[in-house]
Amino acid sequence: MAEKTNLQAIHDTLWAAMKEDERVLIMGEDVGAKGGVFRVTADFLEEFGEERVVDTPLAELAIVGVGIGMAANGLLPVCEIQFADFIHPAFDQIVSEAARIRYRSNNHWSCPMVIRAPYGGGIHGALYHSQSIEAFFAHVPGLKVLAPSTPYDTAGLLYSAIHDPDPVIFLEHKKLYRLVKGEVPDKLFKLPIGKGEIKREGRDLTIFAYGLMLHQALEAAERVAADGIEVEVLDPRSLTPLDEELLLDSVKKTSKLLIIYEDNEFGGYGAEIAAIVADKAFMDLDAPIKRVAGPMVPAMPYNGPQQDWFMPSVDDIEDAIRELADF
Amino acid sequence: MATPKSDVEHETLSADLSTDKLVEWYSRMELMRRFENHAERYYQEGKIAGYHHIYSGQEAVAMGIFAHLGPDDHIITAYRDHGPALARGIDPKPAMAELWGKATGTSQGKGGSMHLASRKLHFWGGYAIVAAHLSLATGIALAEQYKGHDTVTVCMFGDGSTNNGYFHEALNLAKVWDLPILFVCENNLYGMWTPVGDVSAVSDVYKKACGYEIPAKQIDGMNVLHVYDEVAEAIDHIRAGNGPYFIEALTYRYRGHGAGDIEAYRTKDEVAEYKEKDPLVQLASYLADERDVDRSKLETLAKEAEGEINAAVEFARESEEPALETIWDNIFAAPFEDRGSVSKGRS
Ligand SMILES: Cc1ncc(C[n+]2csc(CCOP(=O)(O)OP(=O)(O)O)c2C)c(N)n1
Ligand SMILES: [Mg+2]
Numbered sequence: 001m002a003e004k005t006n007l008q009a010i011h012d013t014l015w016a017a018m019k020e021d022e023r024v025l026i027m028g029e030d031v032g033a034k035g036g037v038f039r040v041t042a043d044f045l046e047e048f049g050e051e052r053v054v055d056t057p058l059a060e061l062a063i064v065g066v067g068i069g070m071a072a073n074g075l076l077p078v079c080e081i082q083f084a085d086f087i088h089p090a091f092d093q094i095v096s097e098a099a100r101i102r103y104r105s106n107n108h109w110s111c112p113m114v115i116r117a118p119y120g121g122g123i124h125g126a127l128y129h130s131q132s133i134e135a136f137f138a139h140v141p142g143l144k145v146l147a148p149s150t151p152y153d154t155a156g157l158l159y160s161a162i163h164d165p166d167p168v169i170f171l172e173h174k175k176l177y178r179l180v181k182g183e184v185p186d187k188l189f190k191l192p193i194g195k196g197e198i199k200r201e202g203r204d205l206t207i208f209a210y211g212l213m214l215h216q217a218l219e220a221a222e223r224v225a226a227d228g229i230e231v232e233v234l235d236p237r238s239l240t241p242l243d244e245e246l247l248l249d250s251v252k253k254t255s256k257l258l259i260i261y262e263d264n265e266f267g268g269y270g271a272e273i274a275a276i277v278a279d280k281a282f283m284d285l286d287a288p289i290k291r292v293a294g295p296m297v298p299a300m301p302y303n304g305p306q307q308d309w310f311m312p313s314v315d316d317i318e319d320a321i322r323e324l325a326d327f
Numbered sequence: 328m329a330t331p332k333s334d335v336e337h338e339t340l341s342a343d344l345s346t347d348k349l350v351e352w353y354s355r356m357e358l359m360r361r362f363e364n365h366a367e368r369y370y371q372e373g374k375i376a377g378y379h380h381i382y383s384g385q386e387a388v389a390m391g392i393f394a395h396l397g398p399d400d401h402i403i404t405a406y407r408d409h410g411p412a413l414a415r416g417i418d419p420k421p422a423m424a425e426l427w428g429k430a431t432g433t434s435q436g437k438g439g440s441m442h443l444a445s446r447k448l449h450f451w452g453g454y455a456i457v458a459a460h461l462s463l464a465t466g467i468a469l470a471e472q473y474k475g476h477d478t479v480t481v482c483m484f485g486d487g488s489t490n491n492g493y494f495h496e497a498l499n500l501a502k503v504w505d506l507p508i509l510f511v512c513e514n515n516l517y518g519m520w521t522p523v524g525d526v527s528a529v530s531d532v533y534k535k536a537c538g539y540e541i542p543a544k545q546i547d548g549m550n551v552l553h554v555y556d557e558v559a560e561a562i563d564h565i566r567a568g569n570g571p572y573f574i575e576a577l578t579y580r581y582r583g584h585g586a587g588d589i590e591a592y593r594t595k596d597e598v599a600e601y602k603e604k605d606p607l608v609q610l611a612s613y614l615a616d617e618r619d620v621d622r623s624k625l626e627t628l629a630k631e632a633e634g635e636i637n638a639a640v641e642f643a644r645e646s647e648e649p650a651l652e653t654i655w656d657n658i659f660a661a662p663f664e665d666r667g668s669v670s671k672g673r674s
Contacts, residue, residue, distance in 0.1 A: 029519065029521075030519050030520045030521055033520060033521070033591075033592060034519070034520040034521075034591075034592070037519075055521055055525060055526065056526065057487070057490030057491070057518075057521075057526035057527065058457050058458070058487040058488065058490055058491055058518055058519075058526075059490050059491045059492065061491075061492055062492075085456075086456065086457075088456075089491075089492070089493075123377075124376035124377035125377055125378065126377050126378075126438070126439045126441070126442075126455075127437075127438065127439075127442070127455070128441070128455040128456055129377070129378060129455075295654070295655075296658075297654055297655070297658065298658060301436065301437040301654060302376075302377060302428050302436060302437060302438055302439030302440075303428040303429075303435075303436035303437060303439075303648065303649055304376065304428055304648075305648055305651060306436070306437070306649065306651060306653075306654045309651055309654065310654070
């Protein structure tokens with residue numbers, strides 16, 4: 001075990017996975033000589049060479065499209081989209097090709113690729129470097145969408161994603177790259193895709209949160225614990241497939257659900273969570289399902305106070321917890 | 328689809344321009360350079376946040392091309408937009424205030440460095456999704472053609488854009504529809520940290536336009552007089568209704584791609600080599616040697632530019648933050664009443 005940041009966990013997992021299996025290769029904008037804008041792939045070029053560390057042109061559609069072709073033809077590409085905000089030109093390739101190739105070809109072809117995408121706000125990235133994209137892709141059958149939030153989960157799920165037989169969108173919260181640290185095993189290991197984890201046990205209400213919001217939820221839970229409010233914090237880790245059992249069990253225990261996500265509220269990923277719980281655990285609920293999410297504003301403004309206001313804060317979460325606990 | 332336009336035949340060359348005009352250019356270029364010096368400084372001081380991209384070294388391109396334009400012509404560019412914005416005549420005060428995220432900024436602090444714009448000046452702004460604005464430029468020019476306007480739409484972008492689907496779709500359409508567009512590739516040799524030749528099938532980017540039979544040329548983008556002279560023909564071609572033209576301006580950015588770039592991909596010698604050809608120094612020498620302008624006058628102008636930027640910084644510093652509730656402004660034409668059910672009185 002060693003203490004690592006999320007960023008180191010990704011770096012080391014990719015590194016070891018490439019060492020272990022020649023089919024694994026990485027491609028993206030400035031991933032080679034530069035080692036990526038966030039330095040996730042620092043030193044990969046020297047170690048693995050140009051054939052396996054591919055600096056692409058600025059062309060997201062091509063990065064993903066080429067990745068799909070390579071994956072369908074026997075390789076295990078890990079494609080980096082420099083910022084999740086830039087994934088949209090590749091949307092068609094992901095939705096129309098990657099997600100459907102197995103289904104359409106009656107299992108003759110598949111697409112075992114990983115698309116890594118740094119997402120999320122709070123870093124003064126303004127309109128085009130702050131976005132959350134999970135709702136777009138969680139909507140699409142045939143894709144798996146992972147959003148791990150701790151170094152351990154990140155390492156285990158990335159390795160699983162690389163060897164998963166189907167396309168995986170691997171979301172990495174930018175603000176968490178260096179913010180959190182945690183123990184990570186020295187050897188490659190897999191975590192099951194589709195399994196969440198209770199990150200904090202409690203009996204009064206359940207919070208469902210991932211990414212930066214998970215850590216803020218844990219902080220808010222700590223604050224209210226001083227007043228005897230016991231919050232359970234559920235980290236789904238995998239957005240699709242979803243660990244429905246874990247979610248329903250937790251809600252059955254606490255009878256209250258608070259969903260946090262930084263993406264725009266309406267039609268966001270958390271809306272689906274609310275729908276599932278309303279449908280399958282209605283009789284267990286003691287209060288309305290509540291959400292704290294981003295406002296319905298087209299993009300995160302550049303202005304600092306407006307950005308901060310856009311992001312759900314620890315205070316917002318704390319307020320929502322107290323309100324729901326009092327219900 | 329093209330409508331024949333008047334047969335304007337004038338070879339406007341810099342040699343015919345008055346010394347006063349060229350001195351104005353010089354002042355403007357000093358303004359552009361000094362704006363960037365201050366932008367960098369206040370970025371380091373934490374007054375400016377996020378991502379910003381310095382135009383220093385590339386001044387001759389925007390200046391030399393925009394000097395051909397009238398108020399009705401249009402300009403759209405990428406995110407390296409501080410210099411082009413000032414070259415078009417955006418006041419440094421609202422430009423600097425935008426970098427500081429203030430209410431007095433060009434978009435009230437919402438856009439920041441990469442999206443400076445002015446509707447009044449037909450400066451459509453900087454665009455941060457690389458190459459996406461080439462499609463917009465095609466539409467802007469198509470609308471101009473449809474309305475029967477004799478205008479030019481200048482679309483600027485970096486070498487990195489030219490490897491992208493948007494680029495090829497835009498060039499194709501511009502030619503198919505004979506649109507009044509001047510495509511300007513500012514080839515500064517790198518897209519982020521990647522040398523052009525590593526990711527582009529041809530390093531001479533103008534050759535890509537040849538595939539679409541768009542007249543194209545590669546020019547020295549470090550000398551503003553040269554830029555002006557070389558582009559004259561392109562502007563005439565477009566104004567005469569002959570369709571698009573493509574300019575590849577070879578230029579150089581003195582600073583890294585953005586803040587925090589350690590520049591391992593290039594040598595100090597290379598940077599020094601381009602600084603030898605500095606566009607401001609070249610213009611100053613021409614004015615002093617060929618136009619008998621006193622060096623001391625140029626120094627005074629530079630000082631005035633510095634003063635103007637200092638005033639812009641003070642303006643930015645003293646300006647208010649935008650009111651929080653303006654976050655809800657301008658989502659739709661009508662005020663947006665349905666603010667969702669989100670908590671914390673987000674109204
Ligand atoms: C669609 C998209 N992909 C990636 C990026 C990240 N990015 C911003 S600038 C840049 C390089 C662009 O280089 P170039 O076009 O040569 O412009 P320069 O910075 O040299 O002016 C990249 C990869 C982006 N903003 N948009
Ligand atoms: Mg460039």
